[in-house]
Amino acid sequence: MNAQLPSSPIAVVGAITLFLSYVLAGGTAALGIVGNARKNPRLVAASVWGLYGFFATIAVTSALLVYAFLTHDFAIRYVAATSDTSMSTSYKITAFWGALDGSLLFWVLVLAGFSTVAVATNARRHRDMIGYVVGTIMVVQVFFITLLVFDKDPFTTFLTDPPVNGKGLNPLLQNYWMVIHPPSLYIGFVAATIPFAFAIAALASGRLDDLWLGSVRVWALICFFFLSFGLILGGRWAYEELGWGGYWAWDPVENAGLIPWFTMTAFLHTAVIQEQRGMMKAWNLVLVILTFFFTIFGTFMTRSGVVQSVHAFGKDNDLALQFIVFMFFFLIVGLGLVIYRLPRLRSAGSFESFVSREMAFLLNNWILLACAFFVLIVTMLPTIREALFGERKTIVAAFFNLFMTPLGLLLLFLAGAAPLLAWRRTTGERLIAQFLWPAVVAVVTMVALAIGVPATRALIPVFDESIRLPVPLATLGLCGFVFGSIGQEFLRGVMARTKQTGSDAFTSLVGLVMVKRRKYGGYVVHLGIAVMFVGFTGKTWDTMVDRTIARPATELKAAGEPLTGAQFMVRGYTFQYEGLEQVSDDNKVATFAHVTLSRGGERLEVMHPARNTYRRGTEPTSEVAIHERLSEDVYVVLTGYDLDTKLANFRVYVNPLINWVWIGFMVLALGTFMCLIPQSVVELVSRRPTSKLGKAADVVGLALIIGALVGGPIAVARADQGPPRVAQAEHVDAPARGMGHSDDSGWAHRFRPDTPTATSLMKDLVCMCGGCSRETLFDCKCGFAAQERQKVLGMLATQDLTTAEGRKAAERAVREAFISEYGDDVLGMPREKSTWVVPYLAIAGGLVLMVVIGLRLVKRGPATAVVGDPPAEDEAYADKLDDELRDNDA
């Protein structure tokens, strides 16, 4: 036995602090819950300090793990599995959450930090329930830390000699977007725990007024912002790195972040109803509990391997079971407490009319929840089928789009309509006055686009393949409606404030935004959503083209041959393939193609799409080249090459309006920040400067803010003239979408569809190569997909495609042939009636339920509405109230 046991002091100390944290978490949870239940302030105070101590111990544990990464302590298995000596410092830190064990520890760390801030700032205000808050948070922590201590310990060491070098982080994750994308999603997920803990504490303590709501609003906004940020970063990462030209494909892991986003957005709206009208108390609690449930469910989906995704962790049935028990424990406890407290959760107010802002919010809740449950059900459908029938079914993005497109349009309409409605009721006359101009903007936009840009009249299927509507035209018209609505709100708000305060328009605008920042911040968020929808619309007109160029321009020039042999055109852009170049470092060999992009004779830039081959034998990855413009992006992928002959295969995408998605997010972020401005900051900036220096500082501050706001969009706009996007030496990754199959041989351009029927079929049939289960034959770049495409083209060649009936028969014949060969799994769109019925039932059922509830509530409304003259006011108290109203600038 000469084998020497590896020693790692870091692992030993880390394991000790991790176990200490585990004990501390359990003790603190018990102290908080027992202390609050027995009204023992000493125990509650001890639990609060215990929570702070837990944060400190988990911070020590995390610091030790990061230290192990930085010092290449490969005796620790986790470090050896996710890092190597060639990685840069930033990626070594990223490796901390790069795999399952570390990501769980990171989750605990972020929650510990958040809960420390939340408890420290609310402990005095919520003394009567802070013990329950601490207890709830720590029970959540106990679950995660139990996983870490007993199952996924990141400090486990090798029993034999440790490796000299680690395996390195997955190239997929070695990307600057991935440095910030997972943490932002985690932060969004974790932030949902704080409102949940306060909701449970309010229910347990019986303190059911809206005090808890005021304390969690900030955390709900943080959750909303970081979920949005995480989702958009994930989209940007997919766009730049996955090489398929898009940013959203309804990937299960991205859906896991989207589902709680829906419920949290719904909560942010109904929380306003509770604050303004004292209504929907129970519903708000349910939404907070659901949001928390969905964040844990999302974590479960990602970490248990129950769904297939480009960035899910491996399959782990034990972990899945533990997550299921934990999720349902909290769901049952939460909803059980709501039912127990239901008699005390009666609304103080009631709906007075269907045409009111409350009703618009209720409608918005129905749509958001319909979206959440639809995405949840369809995402989980393959897993459910696998559990029931033993086979996994792929559902392609087109199926999600069928339902989510109309629901999204309804949400867009509400984003413009709700701000125009008054609380309680809006009369017919006022309704017309409010809707007139936004409706005019919408109609003018639609007419102008329908005439000037015929492409906007494209018919897109909604709900069913047979129902086709001009979705792009409707979307852009509704965006116009939202712009008109929000613009009108700002304009009328400024006019009203100018009248009230007598100040100039600019001062009134600033005052309006600062004083009513939650309302106008929310409007800006709506504006951002509308801008994003403009970007989404561009997807209708995107183009994908595959081309093979046999000889580069440099060779043709040397041979005195015309350069047209090295050129190809896509939507008015000319691409000239100049040549191949190969560079290498310790980690990889990168092969670049140089492509000159020009339009109308004007040279725009030289693009450098690349493919990286890793020395460690991992799959080759693509490095895309993007020419960004506000109107459209030109996106080039090097899908294959031959170094000897200099042959190169390219896939080119032209993506109209895509940058408006990112710009829309920036507007959304601005609106969220406006909502988050604390009162103390408003009071600080409201003080008039007394010195010249103070006035100068104000002017400089204002200039900086305006500069920052304008700078973002300009930075994107400047991309038009920006320098070429050369792949960075360290920027290694972006695999072709399919994992487990190589596409180096350049099959992507082979056997492309030559008719609309072929395109339609290839977009519906899934590649069954086994390495790219979520890609269609149209998108997949592998050789197997090329063969299948050839098969489709061959079958169609024998069919009559000249008549509509003939085309239908041909499609049917090809589908049947593929089904007989591979079974139903080969179809991207599910054919079973049950699959279609569930979303219909969910959406229609929700609508019926909402109407029934609305009718019931509206009937109750007039009873509490003003009837007759109010009683005469006591003069002295009326004066006092007037004074308070005068002093309040709400």
Added chain:
Amino acid sequence: MRDDAAPDATPLPPARTVAAPARRFGWFVALALLPPGWLFIAHAHRWHVSPSVVVLCLGWTALIGGGYALVRASNAVVEDVSEDWFVVGGSRGELEREKKSLIRAIKEIEFDRDTGKVSAADAQAMIATYRARAIEVIKVLDAPPQASPRDRILAEIQARAKLAKVAAKAQQKAKQQAGKAKGGKGAKADQRAAVSSAAAVGDEAPTVEAATADAPEVDALAVDAPTVASDGAAVEASAPDSAADAPRAERAPASTPSPNRAEAAS
């Protein structure tokens, strides 16, 4: 993280009443331990400040912070805590929030009226309703503030002690006068005078109710209190019971909706 929600109207009672100097000393010790650790880490890495050194220093800081938090947690279990620790603002705080909410609602309707969302008539009707409610709330808030249960009990004890002192003085005076009368003529007449004087003093002496009249709500507790005892034992014995009941008495209004809310709910 607290937002711009209404601050609590009633000042919170002090969280703990002891150990402030000890806490400051604890802070000092924790802060004093940090630099030696940082220096040791830097020395162990030959004064080369690398990311790993920074991470270790952060870890050391967290370790000290954790130690301090755990010491405070253990101290919290034995520290003296005021009895009304769990009372946060009570019904008064809730009423303050309701008032602010009503004022916000009135301002919102005024703004909606100015921006043309609601007609002047509708706005007036809705504002009138909210004004009526707001005035009711202000009336309740303007009533003399209730003392905390602890203050009420202390006031009661002081009042009873004062009463016992006055009664004892009166008795002593009566005895003295009675003693003088024994030595002189007309003793019977003087004795009668002394007794009537003592009775007069007794009449003038404040009752519990009168003595604690400046402490609001004391009559509510005085009803439950045992009859006045000269030795004070019964008073002390009654205090814990009162203290035990007091938080309940204070909390009760918090869960009871204000008249306006009750009206709205009906």
